[in-house]
Amino acid sequence: MTYWYTGVQYTIRLLKEVFPASKVLLGGIYPALLPEHAEQNSGADIIVPYQKIDSCLDKIEKVTSLPFSRELKPAAYDLLGEYYYAPILTSTGCVFDCSYCVSRKLSQFWQFPVEFAADTILDLTKNYKVKNIAFYDDALLANAESHIDPILERIIQNGIKANFYTPNGLHIRFLELKTALLMKEAGFVDLRLSLESSDRGFQSKHGNKTGNEEFQETMKILYRAGFEKENIRVYTLLNTPDQDNKSVEKSMDFIYKNGAIPMLAFYSPIPHTPDFEKARLITHVDEPLFQNNTVYLYRSGFNMDYLQYLKGLEKRYKNQNSLSKNF
Ligand code: SF4
Secondary structure, eight states: OGGGHHHHHHHHHHHHHHOTTSOOEEOSHHHHHOHHHHHHHSOOSEEOOOOOHHHHHHHHHHHHOOOOOOSOOOOOGGGTOOOSEEEEOSEESOSOOOTTOOHHHHSOOEEOOHHHHHHHHHHHHHHSOOOEEEEOOSSTTTTGGGTHHHHHHHHHHTTOOOEEEOTTOBOGGGOOHHHHHHHHHHTEEEEEEEEEOSOHHHHHHTTOOOOHHHHHHHHHHHHHTTOOGGGEEEEEEEOOTTOOTHHHHHHHHHHHHTTOEEEEEEOOOOTTSHHHHHHHHHSOOOSGGGGSHHHHHHHTTOOHHHHHHHHHHHHHHHHHHHHHHHO
């Protein structure tokens, strides 16, 4: 992330001490969003200012004069060294273009072949004995019938036993009963949905990725598939520029009443998004350190008492659910 650039500076300094004759190339989100800043501050010799895989490989080939295969290969999981859980990606990019997010601009939307994704999961569970797998896709459910459904069918057919998580949030609009049933059977234990707000003005201003009726329909589908409130957490975005923060409480209430647990998500200003330009009018955000969500929360003047109140509310919704389950 852009606001972790001091960590990158430190790492590059260390690398240069140990490998003084080597050139350091820097890729990733930070140089893709802020190439000039990265060039001036990171200490890297060469910046790779994009995330698109082909463009990255073209650049690396040019710099090193070595050919790089375009063949899709499994991630180097053997470097992890610890296998309590593993992250996985089955696609890059997103099909939506929300005003606070840069996913679509950073990477082309591209889904990896079903066999490749399923084999990676098989490899992780069989050869590394991974029991917890988190999907980090931004659009896991897009084209479900030709993507996630067959992946899940292969997981089930191969008798893979693992707990699956979706920390990046699932698209409410795309969830069909067939996928929900497959998810349940495959072993999804903690679903995260991305509603962000039940305020219709917010939804239409920020990209229209879903609406309240769709959310209610999706909740019915999840319950029919056998999921319960404790398995379903719904992101509730807080502190976007020109958001009425009182609407956050209403969104939390709406989510809980419809059978899920609300989870606060704090807005951070991301360069090259429409909302970044709005955040700029509120406080200085060009320095990457100020793009951190907690730093922005303070600098944008968010009322800290109200923040504590919202956090208390979040806790109450969570505890209320465990209490009601125990009685
Ligand atoms: S749906 Fe999610 S990942 Fe896609 S653009 Fe919107 S916030 Fe980003």
